[in-house]
Amino acid sequence: MSSTSIFDEIESQVRSYCRNWPATFTTAAGSSLHAEDGRSYLDFFAGAGALNYGHNHPVLLEALIEYLRSGGIVHSLDMHTATKREFLTTFRDRILAPRGLDYKVMFPGPTGTNTVESALKLARKVTGRQHILSFTNAFHGMTLGALSVTGNSMKRNGAGLPLTNSSKIPYDDYFSGATEDFLWLERVLSDSGSGVDKPAAIIVESVQGEGGLSAARPEWLRALSELCRAHEILLILDDVQAGCGRTGDFFSFEEAGITPDIVCLSKSISGFGLPMALTLIRPELDQWEPGEHNGTFRGHNPAFVTATAALNHFWSDDTFVGEVRERGAELHDGLSRIANGYEGAVVKGRGFLTGIKFPDTSAASKIAAASYQRGLLVETSGPEDEVLKTMPALTISSDELRSGVDIIAAAATEVLGAPVADLAAAK
Template identity: 50%
Template sequence: MRIFEQMESQVRSYIRAFPAIFATAEGAKLTDDHGNEYIDFFAGAGTLNYGHNNPMVSEALIEYIKGNGVIHGLDLATTAKRDFLETFYSTIMQPRHMEYKVQFTGPTGTNAVETALKIARMVKRRSNVISFTNGFHGLTMGSVAVTGNAFYRDESFINRTNVSFMPFDGYLGPEVNTAEYLRKFLDDYSSGVDLPAAIILETVQAEGGINVASDEWLREVEQICRAYDILLIVDDIQVGNGRTGTFFSFESSGISPDIITLSKSIGGGLPLAMVLLRPELDQWRPGEHTGTFRGNNLAFVAATKLFSYWQGTDMTEAVAYREKIVRERLGEIAAKYPQIEATVRGKGMINGLKIPAQNFCSEVSREAFERGLIIELAGANDDVLKLLPPLIIEEEVLRAGLDIIDEAIGAVLEKKENLITGNGSDY
């Protein structure tokens, strides 16, 4: 690992949690340069919903490159973009009766969020935006302004005006309807909260700790937006693309966002970000919001192939089947170790095990890595083990990974007990 320590910035992160040099990857597994195999419950932070090196993608990319397909094209028309748009419309939008303009932004999720915020403010001619506690929307200037976690905000020295934070669903406990709380602030001209151009939210706060908004709450927030002429932006970057079981995470609620941001798995592991906006909001002048890498032709090729998973209901049913396995097994683990006071949370194939003891989840993640499982953390205090495996993970691999979580928790508890009783000195 010496070359990484010597050459790479201190900002590197996941390499510290998972200190191996990975050489190959396939499906839900990674293999390091010593041949050690790891089950991947991280999936590129939600970028690899369809697994590492999905064969459909690999074959299509090889064919496209061998045919000298256009790799970089700014926003020129290419066959790859044409095929993507046609397939996205016929497979995703048309069956859901959705009519949106598609805007390709710079290649990452934060680029999509920046674009959404910019167009919302421009159209509504208002500067304020409402975001929610524990929300995560990216780390460029506009995106981090609507991100709640102080870890990302404290030293960025940005202008934090023009953003108001409200409590997310459940933040004040089950007895408080935070949608009504929001409405009260908007009703009161002395609340200090300016009428916003937009409200931005995640239906499931992933980095924020796997906080799931109820369908009822989402509908109430949408009703508030309509009543006060506010645009509703749904950030579906991590929990869209089938992660919750439906292609868009908000489908079960029946809401119709004004703007949707997509990235991560939309490109099948390759950089791609896009904004869906209601046609009347598409008020850009040509070239008014650009980027050298807006639209990635290789990602278009990959995505077009992967949309085949959404022809019919097979993918939704597959996610529901795997969700049942995960939730039941996590429930068993929580019951097996009552002393850790674990609670299960999540939806579809984004699930978490919240364990309140300080640093316990970090220790479990390290122990799991030693046993061949990659699993990251979530929540402001890193107190949630975050399960984010590929949607197409094989059942036996999924169960094996869940078993490792069980073993890792047991091992951490045993080390703690040994430390207390003096039976061990290596912890």
């Protein structure tokens, strides 16, 4: 059975990725996916960042198969299990302790929007305030609370009702350096007559994965952290997409040297694409009553198994971090060579969350489509899909990385014409 008619017949119109990539995929390994028609595709998408270690990594796969064959617990809500104990011990020893972090670990549910919802609820509970500040072009999830702090109008419109108790403030460089980012906020928070209520929290992404790959400068994040501390506002760092090594360090905020009050993790924390999310909480903020925030699928033990295997295999020392930074620099250099050939094109993002913004807002989508025809999965980002967004697996080889960049270059030539450098050489 190879027809795709069943998808049109039964599946909801809400599906999206399959419209741009209509192949029917069957198997995958590393940075390659294989379709039932025999074609293979290089993956610069990595499950929207849920597959930082590639498809079916053999170390993680073996740990999972061994666990399932042993008859181990699969579903446990928040009961004690041996696999949860091993994960928590490993996460503490491999990630938290080496970074001097003492966060409490909450399992809020299986996805990124679950961790954001729990963070917003907890901030309001602890502070007794309702309002949340978030940033222009932010994306934090698709449930109502997460949508209320999301900037994208298309996604917000899907809520079907007013999204309240939040306001948007300018992200780093929103005014292109024309005004000091926190000048207005600092002024109104300090003025008792401003009429602006102090918020419970400010939620931010270090790199706006869906909002156009804007990357906050370390000094901007430090200023934001200091502002929150000065006014007793909680700082929530959404690391759902940019965390777990995607920007080089395990957490995307490490470069800035800040310690957020609450951190949201999901996507690649399981290491294998299995549903899992964490909310990391400063100990004094862990004021939940037992069962006050719960969910049926908080105890997905296969995800604990693969997460533990990933932490032990990749994060036991600094070797992997060095490799990721090296490959990330190669990706940035390759994309820069493409961008330099087209007037107004710029490279955005950090590490393995990097892309090219083109002045023609329709170009990125056309280049992504042309790349697919050449055997590369790459998506777009930004309010108008104006950024070509690359998110390869962190384990991708230099040769695979080069092949993907070459495909993007060829697709750009097809869509935009020969780059300036090529035209100059031809003369």
